[in-house]
Amino acid sequence: MSTQVIRITNEVEIPYLTYQGQAVLTFALIDKVHNRVEGTASRNFRSNRQRFIDGEDYFYITDSKSLDEFRRSHSGILKDAANEITLITESGYLMLVKSFTDDLSWQIQRQLVKLYFRVKEVAEKTQPDATPTLSPQQWSVIDQLIRDISLYCRRREGASHAAHERIRFSFGLRHSSDLLPQNFEEARADLEGLRALAEQHMHRLITLDEEFITAVIRPPVSIRKVRAMAKKAVSQPLSF
Structure with missing residues (x-):
């Protein structure tokens, strides 16, 4: 199953990931869109993990059935040998990038909130009974x-x-x-x-x-x- 790709900036496109009906991000994708050194997002998460709520701000998946289902839904995102993955929701993402205050990060946050985390809403609005685009x-x-x-x-x-x-x-x-x-x-x-x-x-x-x-x-x-x-x-x- 192919994964939908979302363009965040002129230079960066990322796959659109979902879990339990919510848009989610991996640590690697957060580092990529914010042009941060690999491991930055996961380090920030570990440093403040007690502030994040499991099932609300993130999903920590370890059972094989859920991992296999995620692999089938999002080919190429999760390595075959991986036995765990942390998926960050919109609320978790906004908490995680509080320390990212440079101009690029503000722009990326806006794009992710408006585009990435609103893909489902945008798709629903494009149905026949939704508001039309310009004449x-x-x-x-x-x-x-x-x-x-x-x-x-x-x-x-x-x-x-x-x-x-x-x-x-x-x-x-x-x-x-x-x-x-x-x-x-x-x-x-x-x-x-x-x-x-x-x-x-x-x-x-x-x-x-x-x-x-x-x-x-x-x-x-x-x-x-x-x-x-x-x-x-x-x-x-x-x-x-």
């Missing part, structure tokens, strides 16, 4: 805004991809095309702001090009002035 007209507006943003950038493909990823991360979606109607106005307003920012970015580049060309065709231009112009060009980061 073709609404998606056309979103798509056009993203196209406009990319046209204002020299790296058009990268800008388009970044805009789609912004929607996905902002609303906890597996794909930007899963945007719900109730989030349409918020997403549109956000993209309109990005389009204005991208336009400013393009005009800034055009201005810098014009300043450079003007300086070059009006000799003499001192090396010191050229260096000052170059320094000015790289010392003005965009503000989001």
Whole structure:
């Protein structure tokens, strides 16, 4: 039986694991998504084990029947020789990563809570009687805004991809095309702001090009002035 894969970031995908109807994680998967040294999550768990509730924050599986069933459900996750496994639930995960306070960890926590631990709910919402996704007209507006943003950038493909990823991360979606109607106005307003920012970015580049060309065709231009112009060009980061 193949295991569903969930994309957490652009670089990281993990298998979707369940036990007794709940989404669960292994220590190895927690280390992977948080880019931690192998063994970090299990060490944190052992250090604070008395604070975790068995059957609520984690499942400690040792009986052969349950282990075999887990192997069949999630091929490749559990080694054949393994005679135990600890599975961490959502509440256990949130307790376990309290010490992970870097920017990446905050982002990963949000993605796991919105995506990984909500897979079942999302699947139920996609049934025929669930709330539909955007209408073709609404998606056309979103798509056009993203196209406009990319046209204002020299790296058009990268800008388009970044805009789609912004929607996905902002609303906890597996794909930007899963945007719900109730989030349409918020997403549109956000993209309109990005389009204005991208336009400013393009005009800034055009201005810098014009300043450079003007300086070059009006000799003499001192090396010191050229260096000052170059320094000015790289010392003005965009503000989001």
